[in-house]
Amino acid sequence: MKRALIVTYYWPPAGGPGVQRWLKFVKYFKEFGVAPIVYIPENPNYPLVDENFSAEIPSDTEILKHPIKEPYRFAKFFSKKKTKQMSSGIIPKKDSSAIEKVMLYVRGNFFIPDARVGWVKPSVKYLTDYIENNSVDVVITTGPPHSLHLIGMKLQKAMNVKWIADFRDPWTTIHYHKSLRLNKSSEKKHKALEAAVLNAADVVTVTSPTTKKEFEVITNRPIEVITNGFDSWKEMEYNLDIKFSISHIGSLLSERNPKNLWNVLAEICNENSSFKRDLELKFAGAVSDEVKESLSEFNLDENSNFLGYVSHSEALKLQNESQVLLLVEINSAETRAIIPGKLFEYLAAKRPIIALGPNKSDIEAIVDETKSGKFFDYSEDKELKNEILRLYEQYKTGDLKVASEGVDRFSRKQLTKQMSALIKDVSL
Numbered sequence: 001m002k003r004a005l006i007v008t009y010y011w012p013p014a015g016g017p018g019v020q021r022w023l024k025f026v027k028y029f030k031e032f033g034v035a036p037i038v039y040i041p042e043n044p045n046y047p048l049v050d051e052n053f054s055a056e057i058p059s060d061t062e063i064l065k066h067p068i069k070e071p072y073r074f075a076k077f078f079s080k081k082k083t084k085q086m087s088s089g090i091i092p093k094k095d096s097s098a099i100e101k102v103m104l105y106v107r108g109n110f111f112i113p114d115a116r117v118g119w120v121k122p123s124v125k126y127l128t129d130y131i132e133n134n135s136v137d138v139v140i141t142t143g144p145p146h147s148l149h150l151i152g153m154k155l156q157k158a159m160n161v162k163w164i165a166d167f168r169d170p171w172t173t174i175h176y177h178k179s180l181r182l183n184k185s186s187e188k189k190h191k192a193l194e195a196a197v198l199n200a201a202d203v204v205t206v207t208s209p210t211t212k213k214e215f216e217v218i219t220n221r222p223i224e225v226i227t228n229g230f231d232s233w234k235e236m237e238y239n240l241d242i243k244f245s246i247s248h249i250g251s252l253l254s255e256r257n258p259k260n261l262w263n264v265l266a267e268i269c270n271e272n273s274s275f276k277r278d279l280e281l282k283f284a285g286a287v288s289d290e291v292k293e294s295l296s297e298f299n300l301d302e303n304s305n306f307l308g309y310v311s312h313s314e315a316l317k318l319q320n321e322s323q324v325l326l327l328v329e330i331n332s333a334e335t336r337a338i339i340p341g342k343l344f345e346y347l348a349a350k351r352p353i354i355a356l357g358p359n360k361s362d363i364e365a366i367v368d369e370t371k372s373g374k375f376f377d378y379s380e381d382k383e384l385k386n387e388i389l390r391l392y393e394q395y396k397t398g399d400l401k402v403a404s405e406g407v408d409r410f411s412r413k414q415l416t417k418q419m420s421a422l423i424k425d426v427s428l
Helices: 017-032 051-056 071-075 080-087 098-110 117-133 147-159 184-200 209-216 259-271 273-278 289-297 312-321 341-349 362-370 381-396 412-426
Strands: 002-007 034-041 062-066 138-143 162-167 203-206 223-225 244-249 279-284 304-308 324-328 353-356 373-376
Touching: 002 017, 002 117, 002 147, 002 412, 017 034, 017 051, 017 341, 017 412, 034 117, 034 412, 051 312, 062 117, 117 147, 138 147, 138 412, 147 162, 147 184, 162 184, 162 412, 203 209, 203 412, 209 223, 209 362, 244 312, 244 341, 259 273, 259 279, 259 289, 259 381, 273 279, 273 381, 279 312, 289 304, 312 341, 324 341, 341 353, 341 362, 353 362, 353 381, 362 373, 373 381
Parallel strands: 002 034, 002 138, 034 062, 138 162, 162 203, 203 223, 244 279, 244 324, 279 304, 324 353, 353 373
Antiparallel strands: none
């Protein structure tokens, strides 16, 4: 049994997608000969909480905790709402206030690579003591927050331990990086740290082919693509929505605002009163003010249902009950590498998917290969309209379904098998 020390910031009771990747690996690791030791902050400041995830932690999992000083705790005194949004990743497209400008500047230039960098030094000391007194075959750090990779790099150097750096998202090419109001010195430091991590890790794991290509320009170290996925769940009772529901699960950030879709839906509503009566847009998760304003501009208010943050189990139920599932990614070259975790659970729900994203997005290949729906870039308004009308016609005849293929390869258990094999190879 190989012992893997996993350094992660997000862990139950944290909610949202960031916690699920390594929670699910830990859930299945022992079936594949890996004993996980999980190192987490003792007093984290999670913007989202979902107590249901705690039940998935195997009872015999070794958990290590050490205190962290969270700058977001102090920022709340200035603006609780803006602080929560920023810590959730919601950065306004336009700086609407002086306090937002200051918070972004401080976040980007005083905390490099991120606001959890103060946890690095105490964590290295704590984990050095642990490794000296306990057997550890490999250290795994997962980011964001990418400051955790600095913990892995320092432990590798000090303890001569094998190290895997796992990137759930890119670093300097992540979509919000340019919004941090970085000065030239800070930008240079980000890139230097990114290169140092990529060139020091024994193996780098990423969640998308595009991220792998981007990192291959920086390093010759081995890079493996292990995507996110879906977990099997107990059979649940559900009935398809009576309305022609188009549901988006997860946060809709300020820049993730598909005005072309709202325009297409408004056009169809104006042309077809039956469609207007039947349409329901469901939003589960944080939705930015910009998105809500756009929906209002296109007269889709009465068709919009904002559910707020829902538990993971509620999200699964929503996905299975929805007529159509909506996936939206920012229309930017920087987001081609982003494959939202919800895509894989959408696949498991086996409901038709409408996906919007940038040209050459990694999302498109998965949607096409699995025959689970249709992907559109932001220039394909006519094709998007035709697809919505086609789905609506099938809904009216009671025949709206999808015959997807090859979805099982994205199951969490299969992905854990891949990660376990990699751990064993690295620790030889």
